[in-house]
Amino acid sequence: NYLTYCIYALGLMLLFVALTGLGFQYLWPESLIWHEKSQAIIIPLTLAAAVAINRSFLALKSQALNLDKLGFILFALCILIGFVNFIAPYSLGIKLGIGLLFPACLFVIFTGFYLWKRGYKPARYYLISWAAVVIGAFLMGLNKAGALPMNMITDNALIFGAVAQLVLLSYALADKVNQLKADKEQIQRHALAEQKHAADKLQLALTKAEEANQ
Secondary structure, three states, rough: OOHHHHHHHHHHHHHHHHHOOOHHHOOOOHHHHHHHHHHHHHHHHHHHHHHHHHHHHHHHHHHHHHHHHHHHHHHHHHHHHHOOOOOOOOOHEEEEEEHHHHHHHHHHHHHHHHHHHOOOOHHHHHHHHHHHHHHHHHHHHHOOOOOOOOOOOHHHHHHHHHHHHHHHHHHHHHHHHHHHHHHHHHOOOOOOHHHHHHHHHHHHHHHHHHHHHH
8 A cells, every 4th residue: 555655645746847847947957868768768657556545545456346346457557558658649548547547536435435335444545645636636627727716825736635635545545554563453352352262162161171071
């Protein structure tokens, strides 16, 4: 979980510096080819990391196997398009990358909501974290369409939403770790109780056997 979380956070950071031009200005000023293709490559690979977090964090393999299979297909498609975009023209690559945004976002939000409704507690922070990104993207879209005034908040709404998501995801990961610890402790307590019960029954049986022999 933490590895995919770090990869996803790195992908978001690279995407933002690429979109704002800071990447070309400070990180890769000598690489015109990478500057041209960076967005088309980073978008699908970041989405792949998001889907990977979804599958591992929500434990889809045990909680919803069919959704896990769908997630694997989506993950593989994101990886494939990410590498294809190394050689594909930018105009095609960026369309392929953006084309993955809707199904990938729909998948991670739907699975989070589905498991939350089923009572899977770790899904709560996860779903709220993605809501922050969606709200940020919605505000930025309204800003670009002229429906909202241009200011520091609306211009950077997506960045604020992504930062909020990363913070909430860190809480979600910590919450899941605590839940796993609590479950483990409960299993251990149950096992110890069963062991003590079995030992008491054995002792009682031995006591009765001794009394019978006397």
